Amino acid sequence: MRNISLIFKQFSRSVLLIAGLVVCGLTAHAQTDAAKGEAIFKAKCTACHKIDTRMTGPALGPQLTSETDDAYLTKWIQNNQALIAAKNPKAVKIFNEYNQAGMTVFAELSDADVGNVITYIRADWKKIQEDKAKAPAAGAVAEDKGPSSLVIWGLLGVIVIAFIVILVLNKVIATLERLLLNRQGIVLEEDAEEEKVKADRTATFKKLLKNKKLVFFIVLCGTIAMGSFSWVTMWNTNVHQGYQPVQPIKYSHELHAGAMKIECQYCHTGAFKSKNASIPSLNVCMNCHKSVKTESPEIHKIYDALGYDPNTAKYDSTKAKPIQWVRIHNLPDLAYFNHSQHVKVGAIKCQTCHGPVETMKEVYQYSPLTMKWCIQCHKRTEVNGKGNAYYDSILAAHDKIKKGEKVTAAVLGGIECAKCHY
Ligand code: HEC
Ligand code: HEC
Ligand code: HEC
Ligand code: HEC
Ligand code: HEC
Ligand code: HEC
Structure with a gap:
């Protein structure tokens, strides 16, 4: 009896080993193709396409189902304009569907390159769908963890x-x-x-x-x-830590800055160069929302505010009325705070002061914004003076003072515009 079970064990072990090797080999092969495809996709396609959501062009995952004709797709990706010019019905249909937005011609991509891209898109789409199928189950478990x-x-x-x-x-x-x-x-x-x-x-x-x-x-x-x-x-009087007002549009940082990884300064352009980080104008939103989620009532609030008619794609400035975002962070006028000084010169991350904004569906005030908060950080944070013209000038002035030379206010930065002007 023992002998038989031993032989069986060894047999099953070797079967498992061989199966494992075969799977590894296959995935390694698939991975090299998919990895090459991913590199091309990231370099050439992400400006207009995502795998799972519509951007300027269609979401490519659902577009490239396994039944799609690969020969057509290869021709399309290499030279879509030739297909449209030749009045290929499929090509003309999608071209019109996307308001004749027009895709770039990629004549430099070989058939193999295109094949790799398609392999990558299909693999990634499959992964996304599998993750999605798992996600609700995980959520249910998390919710079941304890009674609310x-x-x-x-x-x-x-x-x-x-x-x-x-x-x-x-x-x-x-x-x-x-x-x-x-x-x-x-x-x-x-x-x-x-x-x-x-x-x-x-x-x-x-x-x-x-x-x-x-x-x-x-x-x-x-x-x-x-x-x-x-x-x-x-x-705690006048400390508004945790303040989270309801905003007029359900704009989510979790989606835009988190899932879609749009850089903070794409919208808050001032943060690196001026005192205020600034709230983006709605035209920034329109870079995408002219064609993304056009049916959503939330997006129609943007259209209404700009006096934009999605059917005619025309603006009527007489109908425009600005969106009134509710300000969350607000120092009293007696304190001067400058973003560029902290973000650019101090190289402090937005999240250090504003918390994990990229995970917030609605932004709230993360830090207390008290004087104690400012002072404590100033006491703790080391300044990196290397390669900074301001600190170089301070050092130069310091040397002059040591040598007993005359030092004017100008040497200390007294003629820099921003010292006297806002
Ligand atoms: C400049 C923007 C842009 C870039 C870059 C771009 N596309 Fe497109 N793509 C579009 C648009 C817009 C459409 C919709 C059709 C149209 O308007 O021409 C589209 C359509 C498609 C389609 C659908 C064709 C069909 O008939 O179903 C595929 C597939 C596609 N693109 C793949 C790619 C791949 C792969 C890349 C990268 C190598 C890429 N695209 C790069 C804008 C772009
Ligand atoms: C697509 C544009 C966009 C991107 C990207 C973006 N934001 Fe915002 N942000 C907004 C808009 C619009 C508001 C005003 C509405 C609100 O409070 O949600 C805002 C509000 C804020 C506020 C609150 C302002 C106040 O009233 O005090 C903070 C803080 C903030 N963003 C930080 C960030 C950080 C940090 C990032 C990067 C991780 C980021 N934002 C990325 C558009 C954007
Ligand atoms: C880089 C492109 C881009 C920019 C810029 C952008 N968005 Fe979006 N936004 C998207 C995409 C893509 C979605 C849709 C995701 C999805 O399919 O659910 C979206 C979804 C939304 C939604 C949810 C709509 C709904 O009904 O689900 C709102 C609201 C929104 N955006 C508001 C804004 C506002 C306000 C701005 C400007 C401050 C902005 N967006 C800037 C790409 C962008
Ligand atoms: C050292 C802390 C600190 C850092 C780092 C920081 N902020 Fe702020 N932020 C503040 C304070 C304080 C305010 C309130 C300013 C006021 O009321 O004058 C503020 C206000 C804001 C506002 C409201 C509008 C405005 O301009 O006042 C936005 C938006 C914002 N920050 C975005 C950002 C972004 C994006 C970054 C990163 C690029 C960033 N902040 C980095 C402390 C910081
Ligand atoms: C996360 C840490 C941090 C917080 C919080 C912070 N600061 Fe700063 N702050 C710095 C650093 C670092 C510098 C020096 C930047 C540099 O010049 O290298 C600085 C510089 C300054 C300067 C310029 C000082 C000079 O000598 O020119 C002012 C003014 C200032 N901060 C105001 C504030 C105010 C007001 C607050 C609170 C609302 C605040 N800071 C909160 C880190 C912080
Ligand atoms: C030492 C402080 C100081 C510095 C540094 C300084 N200014 Fe001024 N500036 C002033 C004062 C005070 C006024 C207002 C008096 C006046 O109008 O003559 C002024 C006025 C101005 C005006 C006229 C504004 C108007 O509406 O009449 C301009 C433009 C200007 N400055 C630009 C600059 C620029 C650019 C720089 C940097 C190269 C600079 N200033 C540096 C103090 C300064």
Whole structure:
């Protein structure tokens, strides 16, 4: 018996090994093709296409199903304009569908290159769909991890109410019983006992009240509790950490800056060169939303605000009315804060002060923005002065002072425009 099972074990092991090697070999082969394709896709196609969402061009995952004719696709990708000029019905149809946006001609791509790109797109689309299929299951598990706080509070409430009801019912029953017995002329021993206990209790309470040390202690505790409560409240006056107003358009940083990885400064252009990071004008949104999600009511708010008619693709400035974003971060006027000084010169990441914005569906104020917050960071953060003209000029001035030479305000930066002008 043992011999047989040993042989079986060895046999199954070698089968597994061979199977493993074959799979590895196959995936390695597929990977090289897909990897080459990915490089081409990233370099040449991502400006207009994504695998899973529509951009300037169609979402390529669903477009390139396994039934799609590869010979046509190869011709299309290498020279779509030739196909359109030759009035290929499929080509003309999609060209018109996309308002004749026109795709670049990629004559430099060989048939093999195009094949690799197609392999990559199909593999990636398959992966995205598999991930999607798994995602809801994972979400369900996460949600099942524990009852929500609402449920817990609800349960607690029910328990407390049930407890009160039981107490009241007990009391009522006891009273009824006593009434019954009283009517029958029976006085319970228990009742006499209770009277005595009550009298004792009042006596102890009066005694405690006379104990001055105890009274003082209780008053002290009360004062400390009230005092620290108002102290904390006072310190937090005008601190709006966590402030998260509802914005007029459901614009999501999680989607745009997170999933789509649009750089912060694509929209907040001022952050690197001026005091204000600035909120983008709606024209920035229109770079994409002229053709993305045109049917969404949220996007129609952008169109309305610009007086844009998606059917005629024309702007009517008389109908325009600006979107009123609600400002979240707001220092009082008495404090001067400059973004470029921190982001460019200090090389501080946006997230250090604003938190993980790329994961926020709605932005909230992450930092307290108190003076203590500014000062603590200034005390902790080391400045990198290398290759910075400002610090070079300070060093130069320092050398001059050491040598006993004259130093003017100009040497210290007193003729730089931004020192006197906003
Ligand atoms: C300048 C923008 C742009 C670039 C770059 C671009 N495309 Fe396109 N693509 C489009 C547009 C727009 C369409 C829709 C048809 C049209 O308007 O010409 C399209 C359509 C397609 C189609 C659909 C054809 C059909 O009939 O189903 C495929 C496939 C495609 N592109 C692949 C690629 C590949 C692969 C690359 C990179 C090598 C690429 N595209 C680069 C804009 C672009
Ligand atoms: C596609 C454009 C776009 C991109 C990209 C973008 N933002 Fe924004 N951001 C906006 C818009 C529009 C608002 C105003 C509406 C709001 O608060 O959600 C805003 C608001 C903010 C605010 C709050 C401003 C206030 O009122 O105090 C912060 C902070 C912010 N963005 C940081 C970032 C950071 C950090 C990144 C990069 C990770 C980023 N944003 C990327 C468009 C963008
Ligand atoms: C680089 C391109 C790009 C820019 C710039 C951009 N968006 Fe988007 N946005 C998208 C894409 C793509 C989607 C759709 C994702 C999807 O398919 O759900 C989207 C989705 C949205 C949605 C959700 C629509 C819905 O109903 O699901 C809103 C709202 C939105 N964007 C607002 C804005 C605003 C406001 C701006 C300007 C501050 C902006 N977007 C700038 C590409 C962009
Ligand atoms: C050192 C901390 C710090 C860093 C780093 C920082 N911010 Fe800010 N940000 C602030 C403060 C403070 C305010 C409020 C300014 C005010 O009210 O005058 C603010 C305000 C904003 C606003 C509101 C509009 C405005 O211009 O005042 C936006 C948008 C914004 N920041 C985006 C960004 C982006 C994008 C980055 C990264 C490129 C960034 N911030 C980096 C601290 C910072
Ligand atoms: C995350 C850290 C950090 C926070 C938070 C921060 N700062 Fe700074 N700040 C710096 C650094 C680093 C520099 C020096 C940049 C440089 O010149 O190299 C700086 C420089 C400055 C300067 C210029 C100082 C000079 O000598 O020219 C001013 C003004 C300033 N910060 C104001 C503020 C204010 C106001 C706040 C709070 C609202 C704040 N900072 C919050 C890191 C921070
Ligand atoms: C030492 C401080 C200081 C510096 C440095 C400085 N300015 Fe001025 N500037 C002023 C003052 C004060 C005024 C207003 C008095 C006036 O109009 O004559 C002014 C006025 C101006 C005006 C006229 C504004 C108007 O509406 O009349 C301009 C333009 C100007 N400055 C540009 C610059 C430029 C560009 C630089 C950098 C090369 C610069 N300034 C550097 C102090 C300064």
